[in-house]
Amino acid sequence: MFILSLCLNASAQAQTQQPSSRTHSAKKTASTQQSAKKKPTAKTTARKSKVAQRQSLRSATGRSSAASKNGHKVQVALRESRLGDITPRSSHSAPGSSAQLRSEAAFVIDLQTSAVLYDKNSTEVRPIASISKLMTALIVAEARLPMDEMLSISEDDVDRLRHSRSRLAVGTRLSRADMLHLALMSSENRAAHALGRHYPGGLPAFVRAMNDKARALGMRNTHFVEPTGLSTDNVSTPRDLAKLLAAVNKQALIHRYTTDESYQVALNGGRQLTYNNTNGLVKNSNWDIKISKTGFINEAGECLVMVTRIDNRDVAMVFLNSTGRYSRIGDAVRMRNYVENNTLLAML
Numbered sequence: 001m002f003i004l005s006l007c008l009n010a011s012a013q014a015q016t017q018q019p020s021s022r023t024h025s026a027k028k029t030a031s032t033q034q035s036a037k038k039k040p041t042a043k044t045t046a047r048k049s050k051v052a053q054r055q056s057l058r059s060a061t062g063r064s065s066a067a068s069k070n071g072h073k074v075q076v077a078l079r080e081s082r083l084g085d086i087t088p089r090s091s092h093s094a095p096g097s098s099a100q101l102r103s104e105a106a107f108v109i110d111l112q113t114s115a116v117l118y119d120k121n122s123t124e125v126r127p128i129a130s131i132s133k134l135m136t137a138l139i140v141a142e143a144r145l146p147m148d149e150m151l152s153i154s155e156d157d158v159d160r161l162r163h164s165r166s167r168l169a170v171g172t173r174l175s176r177a178d179m180l181h182l183a184l185m186s187s188e189n190r191a192a193h194a195l196g197r198h199y200p201g202g203l204p205a206f207v208r209a210m211n212d213k214a215r216a217l218g219m220r221n222t223h224f225v226e227p228t229g230l231s232t233d234n235v236s237t238p239r240d241l242a243k244l245l246a247a248v249n250k251q252a253l254i255h256r257y258t259t260d261e262s263y264q265v266a267l268n269g270g271r272q273l274t275y276n277n278t279n280g281l282v283k284n285s286n287w288d289i290k291i292s293k294t295g296f297i298n299e300a301g302e303c304l305v306m307v308t309r310i311d312n313r314d315v316a317m318v319f320l321n322s323t324g325r326y327s328r329i330g331d332a333v334r335m336r337n338y339v340e341n342n343t344l345l346a347m348l
Contacts, residue, residue: 052124102327103319107238111246111314122238125221126320129295129303130187132229134248137184139209140195141251147177157193161230166190178265184257186275189228196227217243232299238318245316249291249307258292304328310339
Protein backbone atom coordinates (compact mmCIF):
# COMPACT_ATOMS: atom_id res chain seq x y z
CA MET A 1 0.00 0.00 0.00
CA PHE A 2 2.85 2.37 0.79
CA ILE A 3 4.47 1.79 -2.64
CA LEU A 4 1.11 2.31 -4.44
CA SER A 5 0.61 5.59 -2.59
CA LEU A 6 4.04 6.85 -3.71
CA CYS A 7 3.28 6.02 -7.36
CA LEU A 8 -0.08 7.84 -7.24
CA ASN A 9 1.57 10.94 -5.74
CA ALA A 10 4.34 11.01 -8.41
CA SER A 11 1.76 10.74 -11.20
CA ALA A 12 -0.27 13.60 -9.77
CA GLN A 13 2.81 15.83 -9.56
CA ALA A 14 3.74 15.09 -13.22
CA GLN A 15 0.23 16.00 -14.43
CA THR A 16 0.35 19.24 -12.45
CA GLN A 17 3.67 20.28 -14.11
CA GLN A 18 2.60 19.63 -17.76
CA PRO A 19 0.49 22.79 -18.30
CA SER A 20 3.42 24.91 -17.14
CA SER A 21 5.70 23.27 -19.75
CA ARG A 22 3.17 23.84 -22.54
CA THR A 23 2.74 27.47 -21.54
CA HIS A 24 6.49 28.05 -21.72
CA SER A 25 6.66 26.39 -25.19
CA ALA A 26 3.80 28.55 -26.48
CA LYS A 27 5.54 31.73 -25.28
CA LYS A 28 8.77 30.65 -26.98
CA THR A 29 6.92 29.96 -30.27
CA ALA A 30 5.18 33.35 -30.20
CA SER A 31 8.50 35.07 -29.54
CA THR A 32 10.10 33.26 -32.49
CA GLN A 33 7.24 34.25 -34.83
CA GLN A 34 7.52 37.92 -33.81
CA SER A 35 11.25 37.83 -34.47
CA ALA A 36 10.70 36.31 -37.94
CA LYS A 37 8.36 39.18 -38.90
CA LYS A 38 11.10 41.79 -38.49
CA LYS A 39 11.82 43.77 -41.67
CA PRO A 40 15.16 43.31 -43.45
CA THR A 41 17.81 45.80 -42.49
CA ALA A 42 19.16 48.42 -44.90
CA LYS A 43 22.40 46.49 -45.05
CA THR A 44 20.58 43.39 -46.29
CA THR A 45 18.68 45.36 -48.95
CA ALA A 46 21.81 47.04 -50.26
CA ARG A 47 23.61 43.74 -50.61
CA LYS A 48 21.03 42.52 -53.17
CA SER A 49 22.07 45.13 -55.72
CA LYS A 50 25.69 44.01 -55.89
CA VAL A 51 27.13 41.98 -58.73
CA ALA A 52 26.57 38.30 -58.03
CA GLN A 53 29.76 36.37 -57.42
CA ARG A 54 30.41 32.94 -58.87
CA GLN A 55 29.88 30.15 -56.35
CA SER A 56 32.16 27.86 -58.35
CA LEU A 57 34.93 30.33 -59.09
CA ARG A 58 37.94 28.79 -60.77
CA SER A 59 41.21 30.66 -60.62
CA ALA A 60 43.74 30.87 -63.44
CA THR A 61 45.65 28.04 -61.77
CA GLY A 62 42.66 25.73 -62.11
CA ARG A 63 41.70 25.59 -58.42
CA SER A 64 38.06 25.75 -57.42
CA SER A 65 36.40 26.89 -54.23
CA ALA A 66 33.61 24.99 -52.50
CA ALA A 67 30.24 25.64 -54.07
CA SER A 68 26.82 25.38 -52.50
CA LYS A 69 23.71 25.17 -54.65
CA ASN A 70 21.20 25.00 -51.82
CA GLY A 71 20.42 28.70 -51.72
CA HIS A 72 19.19 29.15 -55.28
CA LYS A 73 15.53 29.93 -55.83
CA VAL A 74 13.91 28.63 -58.98
CA GLN A 75 10.97 30.72 -60.13
CA VAL A 76 8.66 29.77 -62.96
CA ALA A 77 5.90 32.02 -64.24
CA LEU A 78 3.15 30.38 -66.30
CA ARG A 79 1.64 33.66 -67.36
CA GLU A 80 1.67 36.40 -69.97
CA SER A 81 3.83 39.48 -69.28
CA ARG A 82 5.53 42.15 -71.30
CA LEU A 83 9.23 41.73 -72.01
CA GLY A 84 10.03 45.28 -70.91
CA ASP A 85 8.21 44.99 -67.58
CA ILE A 86 8.61 41.52 -66.10
CA THR A 87 8.52 40.94 -62.36
CA PRO A 88 9.63 37.63 -60.77
CA ARG A 89 6.99 35.34 -59.41
CA SER A 90 7.80 34.15 -55.91
CA SER A 91 6.98 30.55 -55.08
CA HIS A 92 8.10 28.13 -52.40
CA SER A 93 7.61 25.15 -54.71
CA ALA A 94 7.93 26.37 -58.26
CA PRO A 95 6.41 24.03 -60.86
CA GLY A 96 9.51 24.43 -63.03
CA SER A 97 11.81 22.94 -60.43
CA SER A 98 11.52 19.66 -62.35
CA ALA A 99 13.90 21.16 -64.91
CA GLN A 100 17.07 20.80 -62.88
CA LEU A 101 19.64 23.14 -64.43
CA ARG A 102 23.32 23.44 -63.61
CA SER A 103 23.40 27.13 -64.45
CA GLU A 104 23.26 29.47 -61.45
CA ALA A 105 21.06 31.91 -63.36
CA ALA A 106 18.65 31.22 -66.20
CA PHE A 107 15.78 32.87 -68.02
CA VAL A 108 13.58 31.50 -70.81
CA ILE A 109 10.89 33.53 -72.57
CA ASP A 110 8.59 33.35 -75.58
CA LEU A 111 9.68 36.32 -77.69
CA GLN A 112 6.31 36.66 -79.43
CA THR A 113 4.01 36.66 -76.41
CA SER A 114 6.58 37.64 -73.73
CA ALA A 115 5.40 34.68 -71.66
CA VAL A 116 8.03 33.77 -69.07
CA LEU A 117 8.66 30.03 -69.33
CA TYR A 118 11.46 29.66 -66.77
CA ASP A 119 13.10 31.93 -64.22
CA LYS A 120 16.04 31.26 -61.95
CA ASN A 121 17.91 34.18 -60.35
CA SER A 122 17.09 36.22 -63.46
CA THR A 123 17.60 39.64 -61.84
CA GLU A 124 21.12 39.00 -60.52
CA VAL A 125 23.83 41.18 -62.08
CA ARG A 126 26.72 39.03 -63.29
CA PRO A 127 29.77 39.19 -65.60
CA ILE A 128 28.68 37.97 -69.04
CA ALA A 129 32.00 37.25 -70.79
CA SER A 130 31.74 36.91 -74.59
CA ILE A 131 27.97 37.28 -74.58
CA SER A 132 29.07 40.95 -74.82
CA LYS A 133 29.90 40.32 -78.47
CA LEU A 134 26.20 40.25 -79.34
CA MET A 135 26.01 43.94 -78.40
CA THR A 136 29.24 44.53 -80.33
CA ALA A 137 27.62 42.95 -83.39
CA LEU A 138 24.41 44.94 -82.95
CA ILE A 139 26.32 48.25 -82.90
CA VAL A 140 28.29 47.28 -86.02
CA ALA A 141 25.17 46.12 -87.87
CA GLU A 142 23.14 49.22 -87.07
CA ALA A 143 26.02 51.59 -87.92
CA ARG A 144 25.75 50.42 -91.57
CA LEU A 145 29.50 50.71 -92.05
CA PRO A 146 30.97 49.19 -95.25
CA MET A 147 31.19 45.46 -94.60
CA ASP A 148 33.83 45.04 -97.31
CA GLU A 149 36.18 47.62 -95.75
CA MET A 150 39.51 46.03 -94.81
CA LEU A 151 40.42 46.25 -91.11
CA SER A 152 43.78 45.37 -89.57
CA ILE A 153 44.75 43.67 -86.31
CA SER A 154 47.15 45.85 -84.31
CA GLU A 155 49.00 45.60 -81.01
CA ASP A 156 46.06 47.41 -79.41
CA ASP A 157 43.89 44.37 -80.11
CA VAL A 158 46.15 41.96 -78.19
CA ASP A 159 44.66 40.79 -74.89
CA ARG A 160 46.90 42.20 -72.13
CA LEU A 161 44.37 41.42 -69.40
CA ARG A 162 44.04 37.62 -69.59
CA HIS A 163 46.60 36.83 -72.28
CA SER A 164 44.06 34.79 -74.21
CA ARG A 165 45.23 33.14 -77.43
CA SER A 166 44.25 34.27 -80.91
CA ARG A 167 44.90 32.87 -84.38
CA LEU A 168 44.88 36.36 -85.87
CA ALA A 169 48.45 37.65 -85.78
CA VAL A 170 49.22 41.35 -85.51
CA GLY A 171 49.16 42.77 -89.03
CA THR A 172 46.36 40.47 -90.27
CA ARG A 173 43.94 42.26 -92.58
CA LEU A 174 40.36 41.07 -92.98
CA SER A 175 37.12 42.66 -94.11
CA ARG A 176 34.73 44.04 -91.52
CA ALA A 177 32.35 41.22 -92.46
CA ASP A 178 35.01 38.58 -91.77
CA MET A 179 35.93 40.21 -88.45
CA LEU A 180 32.28 40.18 -87.40
CA HIS A 181 31.83 36.59 -88.58
CA LEU A 182 34.76 35.32 -86.50
CA ALA A 183 33.81 37.38 -83.44
CA LEU A 184 30.30 35.94 -83.37
CA MET A 185 30.77 32.36 -84.58
CA SER A 186 34.11 31.55 -82.96
CA SER A 187 34.30 34.28 -80.29
CA GLU A 188 37.54 35.72 -81.74
CA ASN A 189 38.58 38.42 -79.25
CA ARG A 190 41.01 40.31 -81.46
CA ALA A 191 38.42 40.54 -84.21
CA ALA A 192 35.83 41.94 -81.78
CA HIS A 193 38.29 44.48 -80.41
CA ALA A 194 39.30 45.55 -83.93
CA LEU A 195 35.64 46.14 -84.79
CA GLY A 196 35.34 48.55 -81.88
CA ARG A 197 38.62 50.28 -82.63
CA HIS A 198 37.66 50.92 -86.26
CA TYR A 199 34.31 52.47 -85.28
CA PRO A 200 33.93 56.20 -86.05
CA GLY A 201 35.39 57.96 -83.01
CA GLY A 202 37.38 54.91 -81.99
CA LEU A 203 36.95 52.55 -79.06
CA PRO A 204 35.60 55.17 -76.57
CA ALA A 205 32.80 56.09 -78.98
CA PHE A 206 32.06 52.42 -79.60
CA VAL A 207 31.70 51.63 -75.88
CA ARG A 208 29.44 54.68 -75.45
CA ALA A 209 27.29 53.36 -78.29
CA MET A 210 27.08 49.96 -76.56
CA ASN A 211 25.83 51.51 -73.31
CA ASP A 212 23.48 53.89 -75.12
CA LYS A 213 21.94 50.94 -76.95
CA ALA A 214 21.59 49.01 -73.71
CA ARG A 215 19.61 51.90 -72.20
CA ALA A 216 17.49 52.20 -75.34
CA LEU A 217 16.57 48.50 -75.09
CA GLY A 218 15.60 48.88 -71.43
CA MET A 219 18.62 46.92 -70.17
CA ARG A 220 18.78 48.85 -66.91
CA ASN A 221 21.21 46.51 -65.15
CA THR A 222 23.73 46.22 -67.99
CA HIS A 223 27.08 47.96 -68.43
CA PHE A 224 29.95 47.59 -70.91
CA VAL A 225 33.55 48.81 -70.77
CA GLU A 226 34.94 47.03 -73.88
CA PRO A 227 33.66 44.99 -76.86
CA THR A 228 35.07 41.50 -76.13
CA GLY A 229 33.76 40.48 -72.71
CA LEU A 230 37.22 39.79 -71.30
CA SER A 231 36.59 42.37 -68.58
CA THR A 232 34.53 41.43 -65.53
CA ASP A 233 33.06 44.94 -65.69
CA ASN A 234 30.91 43.87 -68.64
CA VAL A 235 27.84 42.88 -66.63
CA SER A 236 24.17 42.17 -67.17
CA THR A 237 21.24 40.05 -65.94
CA PRO A 238 19.48 37.15 -67.67
CA ARG A 239 16.37 39.33 -68.10
CA ASP A 240 18.38 42.09 -69.75
CA LEU A 241 20.09 39.61 -72.06
CA ALA A 242 16.67 38.35 -73.20
CA LYS A 243 15.99 41.89 -74.42
CA LEU A 244 19.30 41.89 -76.29
CA LEU A 245 18.39 38.55 -77.89
CA ALA A 246 15.07 40.00 -79.02
CA ALA A 247 16.93 42.88 -80.70
CA VAL A 248 19.60 40.83 -82.47
CA ASN A 249 16.99 38.30 -83.58
CA LYS A 250 15.82 40.96 -86.03
CA GLN A 251 19.27 41.16 -87.67
CA ALA A 252 19.62 38.65 -90.51
CA LEU A 253 23.40 39.07 -90.64
CA ILE A 254 23.81 38.24 -86.94
CA HIS A 255 21.48 35.28 -87.37
CA ARG A 256 23.63 33.93 -90.19
CA TYR A 257 27.02 34.52 -88.58
CA THR A 258 26.12 33.09 -85.17
CA THR A 259 24.68 29.86 -86.60
CA ASP A 260 27.31 28.98 -89.23
CA GLU A 261 28.96 25.67 -88.39
CA SER A 262 32.36 26.71 -89.72
CA TYR A 263 34.02 29.44 -91.77
CA GLN A 264 37.29 29.92 -93.66
CA VAL A 265 39.25 33.15 -93.98
CA ALA A 266 42.20 33.88 -96.25
CA LEU A 267 45.15 35.45 -94.45
CA ASN A 268 48.11 37.39 -95.78
CA GLY A 269 49.96 35.30 -98.37
CA GLY A 270 46.88 33.22 -99.21
CA ARG A 271 46.99 30.94 -96.15
CA GLN A 272 43.55 29.62 -95.15
CA LEU A 273 42.27 29.42 -91.57
CA THR A 274 39.19 27.39 -90.67
CA TYR A 275 37.11 28.43 -87.65
CA ASN A 276 34.31 26.40 -86.00
CA ASN A 277 31.24 27.42 -84.05
CA THR A 278 31.66 27.34 -80.27
CA ASN A 279 28.10 25.97 -79.86
CA GLY A 280 27.92 22.36 -81.00
CA LEU A 281 24.11 22.46 -81.11
CA VAL A 282 24.15 24.44 -84.39
CA LYS A 283 25.34 21.23 -86.10
CA ASN A 284 22.38 19.26 -84.74
CA SER A 285 19.59 18.98 -87.31
CA ASN A 286 17.04 18.52 -84.52
CA TRP A 287 17.56 22.13 -83.47
CA ASP A 288 16.33 25.23 -85.31
CA ILE A 289 18.65 27.86 -83.85
CA LYS A 290 18.36 31.47 -84.99
CA ILE A 291 20.83 33.18 -82.64
CA SER A 292 23.67 31.59 -80.66
CA LYS A 293 26.50 32.91 -78.50
CA THR A 294 28.71 31.27 -75.91
CA GLY A 295 30.98 32.88 -73.35
CA PHE A 296 33.51 32.02 -70.66
CA ILE A 297 35.85 33.71 -68.24
CA ASN A 298 36.58 32.37 -64.77
CA GLU A 299 34.40 34.97 -63.06
CA ALA A 300 31.41 34.42 -65.38
CA GLY A 301 31.55 30.64 -65.74
CA GLU A 302 30.19 28.82 -68.78
CA CYS A 303 27.50 30.96 -70.44
CA LEU A 304 25.13 30.37 -73.35
CA VAL A 305 22.37 32.45 -74.93
CA MET A 306 20.19 31.31 -77.82
CA VAL A 307 17.05 32.00 -79.79
CA THR A 308 15.55 28.74 -81.02
CA ARG A 309 12.22 27.53 -82.42
CA ILE A 310 10.23 25.37 -80.01
CA ASP A 311 6.60 24.45 -80.74
CA ASN A 312 6.50 26.94 -83.64
CA ARG A 313 7.59 29.93 -81.55
CA ASP A 314 10.84 31.80 -81.03
CA VAL A 315 12.14 31.11 -77.53
CA ALA A 316 15.02 33.05 -75.98
CA MET A 317 17.21 31.05 -73.59
CA VAL A 318 19.80 32.56 -71.24
CA PHE A 319 22.12 30.41 -69.10
CA LEU A 320 24.82 32.04 -66.96
CA ASN A 321 27.55 30.44 -64.86
CA SER A 322 26.94 26.80 -65.64
CA THR A 323 29.34 24.41 -63.95
CA GLY A 324 31.22 22.08 -66.28
CA ARG A 325 32.40 22.48 -69.86
CA TYR A 326 29.36 20.87 -71.49
CA SER A 327 26.77 21.66 -68.82
CA ARG A 328 25.46 24.78 -70.58
CA ILE A 329 24.61 22.62 -73.62
CA GLY A 330 23.00 20.09 -71.31
CA ASP A 331 20.92 22.86 -69.73
CA ALA A 332 19.69 23.92 -73.16
CA VAL A 333 18.65 20.35 -73.94
CA ARG A 334 16.96 19.94 -70.56
CA MET A 335 15.10 23.23 -70.96
CA ARG A 336 13.90 22.37 -74.45
CA ASN A 337 12.59 19.02 -73.20
CA TYR A 338 10.91 20.74 -70.27
CA VAL A 339 9.13 23.26 -72.51
CA GLU A 340 8.04 20.63 -75.03
CA ASN A 341 6.78 18.19 -72.40
CA ASN A 342 5.02 20.63 -70.13
CA THR A 343 1.42 20.84 -71.32
CA LEU A 344 0.71 24.02 -69.37
CA LEU A 345 3.51 25.84 -71.15
CA ALA A 346 2.42 24.47 -74.52
CA MET A 347 -1.03 26.03 -74.01
CA LEU A 348 0.30 29.58 -73.53
